[in-house]
Amino acid sequence: MVTSLFLAHGKRELNDEYETLRERWFDDGHGLDLSLRTRSSAGYVDGDTDGVGSSMGLQAVVNSWLTGRKRGNLSDFVVGTIDQVLMAGLRCRHVVLRHMALAGKVVILDEIHSNTAYMNVYMETVLAWLGAYGVPVIMLSATLPQSRRKAFLNAYRHGSHAADAVESVEKRCQTGGDAVSARPQGRKRLLDRKARYNRSMISSALSSASASAEDDAGSVTRTAGTAPDAVSGKPDLRYPLISVSNAEGFADISPEPSGRAADVTVSMIADDDDTLVDTLKTYLQDGGCAVVIRDTVARAQHTYDLLSQRMNTDVMLAHSRFLACDRARIDRELIRRYGKRGDRNRRSGIVVATQVVEQSLDVDFDLMITDAAPIDLILQRAGRLHRHRRGIGECERPEPLRHARMIITGVEEVDDRQPPRFARGLEQVYQRYLLMRSLSVLRIGAQGSTTIRVPDDIPRLVQTVYGIGDICPATWRSGKYGERSARNDMEGVIANSENQAGQLRIFTPMDRRRPFSLDGWLYVNLPDPDAPGRSREQLVSAGVRESDDSFEVIVLQRDMDGNLQLPSWAFPSSAPLPAGTGVPDRQQVRDILSCTISLSRSSMKGCGVDAIIKALEHAVPEQWDVYMENRELARQLLVVLDGDGSATYAVDDSNKEGEIMKTLHVRYSKEKGLTADVE
Known part of the structure; x- marks a missing residue:
């Protein structure tokens, strides 16, 4: 079977596999490296690799008509950044074309916890429209706060319910002999598909969950109306948790955990150069590899200079201020050395990095030292610590590093008498409120340590930090730099972000004034963010990102x-x-x-x-x-x-x-x- 493919980001021309397909299917490949024209473009599903005559074989095609910036998302399969979905909620030119591209697909969104409050305004807008279209959406995250999960579920449900309400009005008009003509066949097929999807989705989810509950002692909850956790107001600590939403209600499915878990010892060190160097020398004296994660590029560059001068081992630096070709080179080197199948003889040294190692890169380190961050990101970073099994009992790691250890730094002063003081620049990246609460829930101090079990402790840690009520020590709650003041500051920032995003988003399908009317979408509009040109016009891409x-x-x-x-x-x-x-x-x-x-x-x-x-x-x-x-x-x-x-x-x-x-x-x-x- 032949299927079209599109890589939806600004650097697609630099992807060798994509260029191979593009050149093979609608060009002669003139002027392109010969190695790019000798790769296979056939793919197979369900492990079927015999290829010949297989009905399951997929032949990927980059269609020439579908390679334009405006038309690419109409391809059968589209891989891109989350911006491509968020821009369907932005008042920009060609936004209707973006809706057309999404309406016939299954949309899969990964790492959704990393969205900001600004981005979530567009996310909820788009989810409402996808619910109205009956488009299946799969959202993935290991560390999503409960309030965000509820908001996403409600957005999709409200959009789906709004569409059902409009459809019922049309049916009444037609039954009563109104002049409304029969629906066009294309729209009728879309609505029929949506109806079948809505009827089957929750019932199949409940059936699957019931079987799982009987076999694996899992649990299932069904709730109509508001999202399930909104009913009791209590934090939902089930993990893993699958939530399903449509116009008819919600279903929560909690399958039995896989049983795989890892204990991570978390401690804290002072935020100074000598302490960092001494700590690394102590733990790496028998070899091994460590990653030092900094919250800002400036701190990462300073740390790289420091460790290059004072550590007798190889030091690499990874952050966002490298050329695209150099970032690709660094990523390849990280995978070769610290990936799952990396060279065992080269698994030594120190990597200094920013948040670029939190996601996407499949790398595995023996030791992690990280700046303070919100708890969900701390847990994401922990996923790069002892990520893969290295022999029985981790015997392939140096003996001092066979137990996973994470060390927190970036806190200049912390004690029980007053709120903590974070290193310069950290509060410009993350809200002080979340930094304080994350430090509190870990229950570590300058001399103490704690052990967390991943993934078992993820829901407790994340829902506590992002929940309501004070959790910091009493001496951290009051005053200019206390927890309550920090909460007010964060709420003000979030309200301002949501207000700014609201000025540039399209209305939702629940809009009572003109449900499903296209009029007025572009009364205020921006140029197409994917339009060519990289100077002032490129700043419009900030429309879905506040930065x-x-x-x-x-x-x-x-x-x-x-x-x-x-x-x-x-x-x-x-x-x-x-x-x-x-x-x-x-x-x-x-x-x-x-x-x-x-x-x-x-x-x-x-x-x-x-x-x-x-x-x-x-x-x-x-x-x-x-x-x-x-x-x-x-x-x-x-x-x-x-x-x-x-x-x-x-x-x-x-x-x-x-x-x-x-x-x-x-x-x-x-x-x-x-x-x-x-x-």
Whole structure:
């Protein structure tokens, strides 16, 4: 069977497997590396790999008509970031096309606990519409707070119920001889499918759960109306837990746990360089590997410099301020060394990383030292500690590291007499309220430790931190920096985020004024976030993400003659880029696009985003003007480094308070990534 496939993110052209399919199915592959044209595109399901004549075989196709930015999501199978779904709730051009793309699919969303309050406004909006369309949605998370689970279930149910209400009105009109004509066949099929799905979903879930309960002592709960945990108000500590929702109500299914669990000892150390170095030397004296997770890139880069100088072992750095090609190289190296089937002879050293190792990367470390973070993220990070079994009784790990150990740092001062003081920058990333409560629920101090059992303790820890009521010690609750003040601050931030997101989202199908009317969706609208161009227009992607405004640039170097070249550390043997009026070929364009990096106000030491963009546009070399005749390079911003990896730009960061001229110094290395200083 032939099926179309689309990779829905901005770096799809850099994915070798995707390019193989794209070139094979609608191009001659001219100008592309020969190795990309020799890979198989056949896939098989249910372990059937004989291939010949199998009715289960799937032939993946990248359809030429479906490769456009606006049409790609119409493919049979789409793999992308969660933004692709959230943008179906954003008032932007072509949003109806996004709804059309989702309406006939099964939508699977992973790691949904990582959504912010801002993103969840769009998430609930889209879930309501998917419920109205009868689209099956599968949402996955190991650490989702109970309140979020309830909100997602209710959003989907309300959308499904709203659709049923509108359909019943249409039926009454038709029965009464109204002029409403028969439904178009396409819509009738969609509604019939939705009705069958709604009738069968909960009944099949209950049947499966009942069988599971009989065989494995699991449990099942069915509730009509509000989400089940809203009825009692008590935290639901069942784990694992499967919740099912549609217009008819809810069903909770708690299958028997797998029985796999791991004990993790959690302790705390002081947040200073000497303590960190001494701790690592103590635990790694017999070898092994450790990961140090920092909450900010600046802290990660500082830690990398420190450990590179004072530890007699290999140190790697992983964070978001590397070029795309370097991030791919680092990810591959991490998998080769610390993955499930990594090289045993190379499983030693230290990895310093930011949140990039929390998800997606299947890596396994003997020891973890991490900055304080909300409890759900602490538990996600714990998933990279003793992730895979290394021999009987972990005998393949060094003897001091055969028991999983997580060490918390990033707390400058903690005692029972006053609220804790966190390291600089942590409260800019995470809410103080969640940091305090997470520290409290772990019940660790400067000298103490505790043991948590994963996954058994996950629901208790997460629901306690994200539940209602005070949980911190009495001496941490009052005052300017206490738990109650921090709660008020967080509630204010969340309310502001939700209000801002609400200004740019489409209405829900439950809107009583005009249910299911398309009128007014774009009274206030943004350009299509997937439209080409990477300067000011790219900032619109922040429509579904509330964060420091960022924009993407391409980083190249100048050679000794002053011409542009690919970064020497990433492409040491590549052919020179064309000079004069020459334009790069397709492989060179692909290589250039792999040299992208995101810049923001914080990474640029407080310089305004518009001011930086203006400075980069003013400094564009003539050679780049020629390159931008290529559609893929059109309107791309460029940073040009010298042979030493440095660049300097004059930035006019003037504002209403007066003229402010700054000198921005940018430096890049393959070991540390991007750093910046301002004069």
